[in-house]
Amino acid sequence: MPRLQLLMMVVVSIALAAACNGESGGGGLSNGDEVWAPAKLTSVAGVPEAEIEKALRARLAGAPPARIDDHKWAHAKRLYKMYGDNPLWLAEDGLHTERAFALTNALLNTESDGMRMDSYPIGELATAIAAIKGQKPTAEQLVNAEVLLTSAFVALGVDYLGGQVKPKSVSQNWHIDAHDENEDSALVRSIRNPALDKALATMRPTDEDYLGLMKELARYRAIVAKGGWPTVPEGKALKAGDSDSPARLSALRTRLAAEGFGAPAAAATPADSAASASGGGTRPAPAAGSGVYDPALAAAVAAFQARHGIVVDSALGAETVKSLNLPAAYRLQQIAANLERYRWLPRAFGARYVAVNVPAFRLEAFDGGRKTLEMKVIVGEDYEDKATPVFADSMEFVVFRPYWNVTPDIAAKEIFPKLASNPGYLAANDMETYREGGATRIRQRPGPKNSLGLVKFLFPNDFNIYFHDTPFGELFKEDVRAFSHGCIRLEKPELLAQYALGWDVERIREAMENGSNNRTIKVPQKIPVYIIYATTYIRNGQLHFGNDLYQRDEGLAPAVAEGAMPSPQTRQAVEALRRIAATT
Numbered sequence: 001m002p003r004l005q006l007l008m009m010v011v012v013s014i015a016l017a018a019a020c021n022g023e024s025g026g027g028g029l030s031n032g033d034e035v036w037a038p039a040k041l042t043s044v045a046g047v048p049e050a051e052i053e054k055a056l057r058a059r060l061a062g063a064p065p066a067r068i069d070d071h072k073w074a075h076a077k078r079l080y081k082m083y084g085d086n087p088l089w090l091a092e093d094g095l096h097t098e099r100a101f102a103l104t105n106a107l108l109n110t111e112s113d114g115m116r117m118d119s120y121p122i123g124e125l126a127t128a129i130a131a132i133k134g135q136k137p138t139a140e141q142l143v144n145a146e147v148l149l150t151s152a153f154v155a156l157g158v159d160y161l162g163g164q165v166k167p168k169s170v171s172q173n174w175h176i177d178a179h180d181e182n183e184d185s186a187l188v189r190s191i192r193n194p195a196l197d198k199a200l201a202t203m204r205p206t207d208e209d210y211l212g213l214m215k216e217l218a219r220y221r222a223i224v225a226k227g228g229w230p231t232v233p234e235g236k237a238l239k240a241g242d243s244d245s246p247a248r249l250s251a252l253r254t255r256l257a258a259e260g261f262g263a264p265a266a267a268a269t270p271a272d273s274a275a276s277a278s279g280g281g282t283r284p285a286p287a288a289g290s291g292v293y294d295p296a297l298a299a300a301v302a303a304f305q306a307r308h309g310i311v312v313d314s315a316l317g318a319e320t321v322k323s324l325n326l327p328a329a330y331r332l333q334q335i336a337a338n339l340e341r342y343r344w345l346p347r348a349f350g351a352r353y354v355a356v357n358v359p360a361f362r363l364e365a366f367d368g369g370r371k372t373l374e375m376k377v378i379v380g381e382d383y384e385d386k387a388t389p390v391f392a393d394s395m396e397f398v399v400f401r402p403y404w405n406v407t408p409d410i411a412a413k414e415i416f417p418k419l420a421s422n423p424g425y426l427a428a429n430d431m432e433t434y435r436e437g438g439a440t441r442i443r444q445r446p447g448p449k450n451s452l453g454l455v456k457f458l459f460p461n462d463f464n465i466y467f468h469d470t471p472f473g474e475l476f477k478e479d480v481r482a483f484s485h486g487c488i489r490l491e492k493p494e495l496l497a498q499y500a501l502g503w504d505v506e507r508i509r510e511a512m513e514n515g516s517n518n519r520t521i522k523v524p525q526k527i528p529v530y531i532i533y534a535t536t537y538i539r540n541g542q543l544h545f546g547n548d549l550y551q552r553d554e555g556l557a558p559a560v561a562e563g564a565m566p567s568p569q570t571r572q573a574v575e576a577l578r579r580i581a582a583t584t
Helices: 003-021 049-060 070-082 097-113 122-131 139-162 183-191 196-201 208-225 246-258 270-277 295-306 318-324 328-344 408-421 473-477 493-501 505-513 553-559 568-582
Strands: 353-357 362-367 370-380 390-400 431-436 439-444 455-458 482-484 488-490 519-532 536-539 542-545
Touching: 049 070, 049 139, 070 139, 070 183, 097 122, 097 139, 097 196, 097 208, 097 568, 122 139, 122 568, 139 183, 139 196, 139 328, 183 196, 208 328, 208 536, 208 542, 246 295, 246 318, 295 318, 328 536, 328 542, 328 553, 362 493, 370 473, 370 493, 390 493, 408 439, 455 493, 455 505, 482 488, 493 505, 493 519
Parallel strands: 353 519, 370 482
Antiparallel strands: 353 362, 362 370, 370 488, 390 455, 390 519, 431 439, 536 542
């Protein structure tokens, strides 16, 4: 079969398969849109097509280009096979200018995503493109540029779809697979799009939170480029009205202002106003350089605490000073780390789903793509086996007035020791023993004392994690809420039950307070549940640094440091490619 005919059959079959499967992500086209396909070439820049074909086959049989691992190289070779081993970036006069520029521009723009640009053959690509411009190239030179472009395209697409760092390599306890769609299919859908730059952009996360973090990445880069921010000297804890060294308070004001938490001079005190009213004159408010930790400065500290995962008390304590003194470069790395975590997630969660961000202590529920419910949550403690993992599953059941079946581990560590010293412990806590599998187990009877409250939500998973009510509602007043054994306690369980079942709130309340014990109701349609770990996130248009409960940034932040702030060597390679691309 002639090569051109084979090529066209392959392209048509790919387009039809994508349309039949309803694929839309990763550069997908709507029915009727134009589909790009490589041109049938007889020669390129005077080099016969037969020589190029021979050189390309030889190159694909060899080792991958520098910085391209075996996984990405395999994708590149499959991509060529789908197109009959036809060049994808060449035209009669050399490079396909428009598409080569779109790709190189996309590579250069990865800096705004906080991605490591040194992961791509940028320097090699600049040299290869320069070698075939303004002179008669050899087949090997043309193929070198061709294969580097394809490898860079594949590497960028795969990294956009699933991230540059493997979660397991940096101890993230991450069990969500981002690859809910086939990488090969996504790459083909993108490369066949005539608007290649737009197709590449759709392979990255495109939600508002990701875009918001990209903007904050640029803002913190500017802070770091200016030298970061000053440290705040350690000293005594301060409450509003306390006095301290003017130098220390001046450093505090400068530090807060550097991150956008300005503290204006304090307003006049009641005593000042009284003196003015009695004709005694007005004493000036403490100036920015004064030795008073005034209410305005305390309010700025409170705002800082609220946005940095610290208990909000307006006081300048040791934890707040420690957070203030984290280098701006580390905060920048945290933002880049969480852009990477977003890339680990599936591109679409669906129209209806529930998401919990553990460091934010918050649950959000979505319907029709819109947030319809949010509430505070309590998550697992930060030690031993109580840390809440990152995973995804589907909610299937709601259980009203549940038993709490105490796990053997909790029973051994917490219940049996108390029972040994207090024989009445079980009765006092509405607990009872029962036999299961030949072993004595403990459970707590349904009711208002039950540790699971009056309702729980099951999304069966390997971690035995679920949502539930709690009789200890006062804990939701705390800013940092990590108290559970790994499961997630809900501030407003009745509203989540209403969301899951579609019942009205009165019916939910009746089932919780007066219904049958351990009554299990199947959810009409399974609801995806995502438990995620994002230590920086956007809420109400503002950047927040969550509480890194399980110290997972310690492994990931250094791994993305080069992406957060590229090295001088990387910037030199980038500028070389930028100059070459501008004249392509």
